[in-house]
Amino acid sequence: MSNSITIDGKPIPFSEGQTIMEAATAAGVYIPHLCHHPEYTPHGSCKLCNVKVNGRICSACTYPAMDGQDILNNTQELTDDRQKITQMLFVEGNHFCPSCEKTGNCQLQAVAYHLNMLDDHFPLFYPTRAVDASHEALMIDHNRCIFCTLCVRASQQKDHKDVFAISGRGLNKHLIVNAQSGLLKDTDISMNDQAAHICPTGAILIKHTAYQVPIGERLYDHKQIDQVSLASETLKHDK
C-alpha cells in the first residue's frame, strides 16, 4: 500500500498514524509551529501550523495524514495569516526582544524572522503581568508566556510531575504552578526537568545563565528556524 500526500505539489510518503506535521518533517518540509514538539502529545493551539487540506484549514500537528490529501503549506495566503497570528502573540503579551535575555534563542522571535514579520501590525495590549523569581534557579516571566502548554506537557509526560497548568478563560488565560502559595519555589520542579528547558519564548528562564552565550552567537542569530527545526525534530519524530 503506497501511502502518499502532496504538500505544495510535492509527493510525500507517510506511514499509518502519522500526522501531517510528522510526515512533512520526515520529508524535510518545514511547517511553522510553536506549540508543537515531537516528543509531546500535539496540542494544536498556536495555529501557526494551519495548512489547507483539500481546501479546508487544518492544524498539521494534530490532523492525521491520509492517502490522497492535497495540502497547501508554503503559500502567500498562509504565510500572511501566519504572520498575523504571530503578531497576535506579540501584541498579546509584552515581548521586547532587544532587552530579553532569550533573544537569539527564542522560537517566537525566530518564527517571526522566518515569516518576515517587520512590525506588530496590531495595537499592543500592554497587559500587566507578574514575574515569579521566587525559585533559586528558575524564573517565570509571565509577560512572555504564549500559552503553548509545552511546559505543562513536558512536566506531565516527561518529568512525571504536574508543575504547570494554563488557567483562566479567553484573554485572561495565564500560567499557574502547582503550589499552595502559587509560587514556583514551592513546587517540586528541578533544574533537570524537561519542563524547565522547554519554553519556546523567554517565559521560563534558567537563572544565572543569561549572557553566557553573547548576543550574535546564539542559535537563531545565524540559522533560520526551519533548518534548526528540521534538523532537530526529524529524528525525534522518527523515534
Place this chain on the structure above:
Amino acid sequence: MNRFIQDLSEKNNFQPTHLLRILREVQAQYHHIPNAVIEQLADLLKISRTHIVSVIEFYSFFHLTPRGHYDILISDSITDNMLGKESLMTYFAQQLKVTIGEVRQDGLVSLANTSCTGMCDQGPAGLVNGYPLTRLTRPRIDQISTLINQQIPLEEWPTALFHVDDNIKQPDLLLNNLIQPGDALKALYQRGLPETLAEISQAELRGRGGAGYNTAWKWHLCYEGPEENAFCEVAAQKKQQRYVVCNADEGEPGTFKDRVLLNAYAHQVFEGMTLCAAIIDAEQGFLYLRGEYLHLYEKLQAVLNERRQSGLLGPNILNRGHNFDIEICLGAGAYICGEESALIESLEGKMGIPRNRPPYPVTQGYLGQPTVVNNVETFMAAAAIAVNGGQWFARVGTEKSKGSKILSVCGDCDRPGIYEYPFGTPIQTVLDDCGAHDVLGVQIGGPSGVFISNQEFARQLAFEDLATGGSFIIFNNERNILEIVNNFIHFFAHESCGFCTPCRVGTSLLKNQLTKIMDGHGSAGDVVALEELCQIIKKQSHCGLGQTAANPVLSTLERYPELYQQQLKKISYEPGFDLDGALETARRLANRNDAGAHLTQVEETYE
C-alpha cells in the same frame, strides 16, 4: 468545612468527573471556592490543585474570592439591553448601594453582568444565586432590594419574582403532536431497532443545534464505530461503552426554546434519548443543562423519577432487557460548552475547551468512548418520528431540510415566544405572526448567525438558506446596528475559551478595533483593517466559536458598509497610541480625575 467537603466528595464517589457539580455546591455554600477547599478536594479526588483552579477560573459561575450572599447577575443580552437593562442595572446598583462588578462591603450582595440567561421573551432578566428573575422593572428592583437588605432567604421570596412563562405562541408539527410517555419506546420495540433507525433516516432528520448533521447517520456511526473497527468481532464492538448526551447548553443569545421544551415536554426529550440509547446500545445518558437553567433541575429530576417508576428508564426498560439511565449535569456559565467536544470535556469535570478533531465524539467522546451528542429538539423530533414514522416528518419542509424548526422569537415584536414552522417558511411570515412592525432587520441564529436586512424577508428558514439553532431576534428601525454588533462582539470576546491564538487574541482585537471606529477614532484604513481581522479569525480559529465570532461585523459590513464608513474621521492618519489612556496610571497614582488630568487625542483643528 471539612465535614461538608468530605460528605460532598463521598456523595460524588470521589469522581473527578463530578468536579463541576462539587464546585457548584461549594460555591453555593461559601459564595466562592476557598483555598482550603481546593486543597482538600485535590486530596480527596486525587487530582492536582492546578486542575481545580483552572476549572474554577474557566467558568463564570465559580469564584476564587467571595461573591455576595445574594449574588445577582443581570443578563447582558442584546434583547435585555433593548428593554432598558442598562438604566435598570444602574438603578439596581443605587438601590443596593453596590458597585457593578463588585461585592458590597458587608458581603451581603454582589451585582454583575452575565451573558444571555435565556429569558429574552421576558426580560430584562437576571439571576439571583442562580435562579431566574424575569421582567425586571424599577418596582421589582425596589422589592428585591428590600428583600435582600432584610436578609429574607430566597425560599421565602414571592414566587412571582421567579415566574417563567413558556410563551408557546405557535405550535406546528412537533408541538401539535406530542406523544404520550412510553409511546416512542413501544413503537421502537414493535417495529424493531434497525427498522426504527431506518425511519429516522427516512425522515432525513438533521441536528437542530444549527449545524444540521444527519441524525440517523450520527447514531449509525456511533454504533458501528469507525471504518477501521468494522472488521472487529461483533462481540468486541459490543463491549464498548457508549453514551447519549443531550446538549441543553443553550447559550446562543436570543434563544430559549430548549428552556421551554425541557419545562413543558421533558418526557418526550428523555424518550428520544432513551430511544437513541436503545439503538446505539448505550446504558448511560447525560443531560447537560446550562447553569442558567438551574430552576429546571428539580422538575427534570422528578420527570426522570417518574420515568423510572413507569419502567421507561433504569434497568430492563419495558421488560425488553435494555438498561439505560440519565444523569443531569449542570454547566457553570460558559457559552463554549455548547460546542459538543467542549461539552464532553465539561462533563468529564474539566475546562470546556474544544478538542482536536478527528477523532469525533461519535467514535471517541465521553471518556474516550463512542458518544452521540444531540440537541434537545433533535431528541424530541426523533421520539415523534418513532411514533409517527419517517414519512410523516419528511413530507414537511424543503428538499434538504425536512420537518419543522422551533424558533425563539424575541426583540422588537408584540408577541415574543416560541414559534414552530415547517422548514421553507419565509422570514416575513414569522414577522407577521409575532407582530413585528417597522423592521430594520433580523438576527437569524444569534450572534454566530447572520444579520439580514429588510430587503431579505422573502428568504427561508432552511439549512440551505438561513440555518438557525432557533435564535430569532427582531430589530426595528429605531435600533442602532453598530450598537447591536458591538454587543455581540463583546459577547464573543468574553466567551472565547482562549485555547487558540486567532480567537483568543483576535476577538479582543476585534472588540477594540470596533470600539475605535464607533468612538470616532477610526481613519481611512480602519474598516479595511477591521475586515481583514474578521477574515483571519473566521478562517484560522480552532472551533465554531471563533469561526463565527466575526459574523456580526461581516454580515453587517456586507449590507451596510456606509454605516462603518460614516464613523471614520476625515484625516488620513490617526495615531494608534491612546494618549489619554496612557495617563490612566498617573491619574490613579495622583488620585485625580479632573479635566486637567486628561488630554485629547488629536487637536480638533486637524479635522
